[in-house]
Amino acid sequence: MPGTNLTREEAxxxxxxxxxDAYEIDLDLSGAQxxxxxxxxxxxxxDSAEAGAETFxxxxxxxxxxxxxxxxxxxxxxxxxxxxxxxxxxxAGSNELKVVADCAxxxxxxxxxxxxxxxxxxxYLYTQFEVPDAxxxxxxxxxxDLKATFRFTVKAPSGWTVISNSPTPxxxxxxxxxxxxxxxSTYITxxxxxxxxxxxxxxxxxxxxxxxxxxxxxxxxxFLDADDIFEVTRQGFDWFQEKFDYDYPFAKYDQLFVPEFNxxxxxxxxxxxxxxxxxxxxxxxxxxxxxxxxxxLHELAHMWFGDLVTMEWWNDLWLNESFATYTSVACQxxxxxxxxxxxWTTFANSEKTWAYRQDQLPSTHPIMADIRDxxxxxxxxxxxxxxxxxxxxxxxxxxxxxxxxxQGVQAYFKAHAFGNTRLSDLLGAxxxxxxxxxxxxxxxxxxxxxxxxxRPEIETDxxxxxxxxxxxxxxxxxxxxxxxxxxxxxxxxxxGCYDLDGSGKLVRTDRIELDVDGPRTVVPFPAGTxxxxxxxxxxxxxxxxxxxxxxxxxxxxxxxxxxxxxSLPRALCWASAWDMTRDGELxxxxxxxxxxxxxxxxxxxxxxxxxxxxxxxxxxxYAAPEWREAGLSRWTEATLAHLRAAEPGSDHQLAWxxxxxxxxxxxxxxxxxxxxxxxxxxxxxxxxxxxxxxAFVERLAATGLMEExxxxxxxxxxxxxxxxxxxxxxxxxxxxxxAKAEAWASIVESDKLPNSLQEAVISGxxxxxxxxxxxPYAEKFFASVKDVWDARSHExxxxxxxxxxxxxxxxxxxxxxTDAWLASAEPGAALRRLISESRSGVERALRARAADxxxxxx
Numbered sequence: 010m011p012g013t014n015l016t017r018e019e020a021x022x023x024x025x026x027x028x029x030d031a032y033e034i035d036l037d038l039s040g041a042q043x044x045x046x047x048x049x050x051x052x053x054x055x056d057s058a059e060a061g062a063e064t065f066x067x068x069x070x071x072x073x074x075x076x077x078x079x080x081x082x083x084x085x086x087x088x089x090x091x092x093x094x095x096x097x098x099x100x101a102g103s104n105e106l107k108v109v110a111d112c113a114x115x116x117x118x119x120x121x122x123x124x125x126x127x128x129x130x131x132x133y134l135y136t137q138f139e140v141p142d143a144x145x146x147x148x149x150x151x152x153x154d155l156k157a158t159f160r161f162t163v164k165a166p167s168g169w170t171v172i173s174n175s176p177t178p179x180x181x182x183x184x185x186x187x188x189x190x191x192x193x194s195t196y197i198t199x200x201x202x203x204x205x206x207x208x209x210x211x212x213x214x215x216x217x218x219x220x221x222x223x224x225x226x227x228x229x230x231x232f233l234d235a236d237d238i239f240e241v242t243r244q245g246f247d248w249f250q251e252k253f254d255y256d257y258p259f260a261k262y263d264q265l266f267v268p269e270f271n272x273x274x275x276x277x278x279x280x281x282x283x284x285x286x287x288x289x290x291x292x293x294x295x296x297x298x299x300x301x302x303x304x305x306l307h308e309l310a311h312m313w314f315g316d317l318v319t320m321e322w323w324n325d326l327w328l329n330e331s332f333a334t335y336t337s338v339a340c341q342x343x344x345x346x347x348x349x350x351x352x353w354t355t356f357a358n359s360e361k362t363w364a365y366r367q368d369q370l371p372s373t374h375p376i377m378a379d380i381r382d383x384x385x386x387x388x389x390x391x392x393x394x395x396x397x398x399x400x401x402x403x404x405x406x407x408x409x410x411x412x413x414x415x416q417g418v419q420a421y422f423k424a425h426a427f428g429n430t431r432l433s434d435l436l437g438a439x440x441x442x443x444x445x446x447x448x449x450x451x452x453x454x455x456x457x458x459x460x461x462x463x464r465p466e467i468e469t470d471x472x473x474x475x476x477x478x479x480x481x482x483x484x485x486x487x488x489x490x491x492x493x494x495x496x497x498x499x500x501x502x503x504x505g506c507y508d509l510d511g512s513g514k515l516v517r518t519d520r521i522e523l524d525v526d527g528p529r530t531v532v533p534f535p536a537g538t539x540x541x542x543x544x545x546x547x548x549x550x551x552x553x554x555x556x557x558x559x560x561x562x563x564x565x566x567x568x569x570x571x572x573x574x575x576s577l578p579r580a581l582c583w584a585s586a587w588d589m590t591r592d593g594e595l596x597x598x599x600x601x602x603x604x605x606x607x608x609x610x611x612x613x614x615x616x617x618x619x620x621x622x623x624x625x626x627x628x629x630x631y632a633a634p635e636w637r638e639a640g641l642s643r644w645t646e647a648t649l650a651h652l653r654a655a656e657p658g659s660d661h662q663l664a665w666x667x668x669x670x671x672x673x674x675x676x677x678x679x680x681x682x683x684x685x686x687x688x689x690x691x692x693x694x695x696x697x698x699x700x701x702x703x704a705f706v707e708r709l710a711a712t713g714l715m716e717e718x719x720x721x722x723x724x725x726x727x728x729x730x731x732x733x734x735x736x737x738x739x740x741x742x743x744x745x746x747x748a749k750a751e752a753w754a755s756i757v758e759s760d761k762l763p764n765s766l767q768e769a770v771i772s773g774x775x776x777x778x779x780x781x782x783x784x785p786y787a788e789k790f791f792a793s794v795k796d797v798w799d800a801r802s803h804e805x806x807x808x809x810x811x812x813x814x815x816x817x818x819x820x821x822x823x824x825x826x827t828d829a830w831l832a833s834a835e836p837g838a839a840l841r842r843l844i845s846e847s848r849s850g851v852e853r854a855l856r857a858r859a860a861d862x863x864x865x866x867x
Contacts, residue, residue: 116763120145128228133203199277276311291700296615306337331398367392371490409443505548506541571610596864631857657694741773771812787815
């Protein structure tokens with residue numbers, strides 16, 4: 010639909026013509042408990058640069074009743090089409106528009122989402138507007154550079170609460186009238202409405218008090234650890250205000266844990282929405298608390314970078330997200346009293362891994378992407394926009410120096426508060442404070458795609474003394490279909506030299522920091538110095554590059570990976586091994602042995618859990634088919650052994666219990682799951698609580714050992730929204746033709762499922778050890794995916810396009826079927842990208858399988 014896909018050129022022309030002053034939005038949500046539609050009345054005042062000009066305002070609505078421009082009623086049928094309302098004959102200077110419409114509640118997590126809690130049967134609402142969905146709730150000029158003030162007036166059912174960007178007023182006759190916001194973009198306005206539970210506090214600094222609120226559904230209130238959330242929030246306020254030298258720019262700060270949220274969180278100004286799975290109703294490991302804290306800090310950082318100062322157009326989305334990611338991790342690592350001083354280990358282990366994977370797909374793109382329209386940006390919330398961008402910002406900080414970096418940021422906020430900017434505005438400020446010319450750096454790092462590989466080149470004499478040392482840089486060819494050319498880049502890196510001490514630990518004995526540029530860089534290493542046991546390029550993870558170990562270092566690391574006392578060098582070596590496995594340079598069976606030899610010494614629980622996921626993925630996708638079952642059996646036996654050996658009640662025990670539940674396969678193993686579920690057997694310290702019970706149930710269902718009556722009985726124990734999702738997953742996981750057909754029909758042939766249940770059914774439907782049962786659905790996928798894409802909202806269609814692609818049908822036939830579909834279906838750019846990315850995964854898996862098979866005969 011042309012009217013829903015705003016182009017960059019249209020946005021630029023509208024911004025040239027218009028200056029938007031203020032919105033007044035009046036919503037009648039008094040019927041929200043029943044659902045359906047609601048009345049939306051928008052009044053917007055704006056200036057036009059030209060008399061007689063024509064433009065348009067955006068609105069997605071089932072019905073428009075009235076359009077009045079400058080006191081004149083317009084013919085709705087004539088001006089409302091394709092989700093746009095044409096605005097003809099503007100006057101020069103001030104214009105006023107009033108639009109009366111019926112808008113619809115959604116169950117897709119876009120616009121005004123409505124959810125009914127099965128515990129209390131009450132409806133809970135929240136908005137999600139990024140990228141272009143404010144237009145689902147009120148008429149708006151839906152682009153980030155047309156900022157304005159927003160005054161919301163909301164009629165809600167009695168007893169409900171309404172939260173928005175401005176402080177919450179006292180209602181009068183169930184009408185909540187908010188004060189106008191500062192000048193902000195449409196996509197960060199928000200409304201959260203319902204009988205939410207709340208806890209309140211404040212942040213006080215230098216005589217200023219900022220009210221703080223935390224909200225969730227009453228059915229989750231007993232699990233809400235508000236004190237911990239407030240503690241992280243206050244640490245963030247302290248750290249960001251000091252580093253940015255700019256006070257928090259809004260009147261209050263609410264964090265609202267909302268149901269069925271598609272993302273992790275959203276940075277609505279002063280009213281951050283967060284997925285309510287972060288209210289932990291069962292025991293989780295510290296890695297989950299660390300991830301939640303990073304999410305909280307990420308959204309808080311956005312209050313300055315994104316909300317106070319906003320990108321002009323979506324091609325700078327990367328800077329918005331990368332800055333928030335970089336500063337949230339830096340805050341976690343550095344803030345006084347932080348619980349996670351090793352957060353850069355988590356970053357290297359998770360964010361970097363995501364970025365490296367994304368950067369090797371055919372859809373790889375420069376960090377500063379060419380965003381032509383809304384379809385482009387909707388699929389660009391990816392590992393390059395977030396994780397590669399944040400990695401490159403970390404490289405930039407190393408390049409210009411931390412003090413100069415934050416001094417530049419401070420000047421940037423002061424110069425552009427409540428305005429819109431481009432990348433050049435930030436780089437100009439950093440050039441001023443650092444004295445560095447960043448144009449060449451920017452071109453190499455931000456305007457080119459692809460990844461570099463760094464390898465050590467070390468020569469020694471007969472006595473083991475180093476005679477020469479250099480770093481070799483490669484720029485591999487970009488994936489087939491990717492745009493651009495391979496690029497060598499300037500890297501600021503540290504090189505760590507490690508040796509075994511008397512206790513068998515790999516300790517750093519020297520650190521060399523230098524600039525690497527071009528294909529070969531000589532390292533200043535004193536001639537005649539004994540060769541270190543391990544040479545680790547990019548130690549401290551300053552730059553963004555795939556790193557390889559030389560032969561001697563790889564040998565030592567293979568034997569002693571768990572013997573680094575610090576978590577970060579361990580994580581870097583684990584990441585290098587995983588990358589080599591994905592690239593087919595390390596056989597899956599050898600990767601499994603490496604993990605089994607070292608994971609017992611790995612203390613960082615986040616790294617342990619990542620290794621669990623990576624081993625399972627390698628065995629499912631990268632193992633030679635004839636060996637896969639043997640590999641899975643060896644891994645599952647190891648998970649059970651570690652589970653029994655783990656410290657009772659520890660995070661490691663819980664993580665190993667979940668890993669065991671993922672792959673339990675023999676009758677004895679599944680009998681243990683059933684016995685733990687029934688209480689006939691216990692493991693000291695292991696609490697088989699609601700979430701762990703469901704992990705066991707889902708595996709028993711997937712192995713054919715739990716039918717509908719067992720799943721229904723478990724749901725009776727846990728009649729909550731989470732229980733409903735888990736039950737849907739378990740039903741779809743059953744290994745029968747009937748279960749798969751029922752699940753497929755509910756996703757593809759019907760559009761009634763809400764976003765969270767659709768995601769849950771897809772998760773259960775796709776089981777890596779049900780390949781034969783799922784094989785017929787490959788053809789069905791290609792026959793239906795384009796129609797689904799055209800008919801569903803973006804979030805719902807993307808879940809299906811990614812989730813139901815035949816990823817586990819690793820065969821040339823899958824590649825051929827994908828190629829035939831791409832050639833004949835003529836998909837739009839966004840859908841073509843998603844399918845091409847999935848195809849690339851199958852292609853990579855075929856190469857890795859060949860490498861694993863070759864290792865068996867070597």
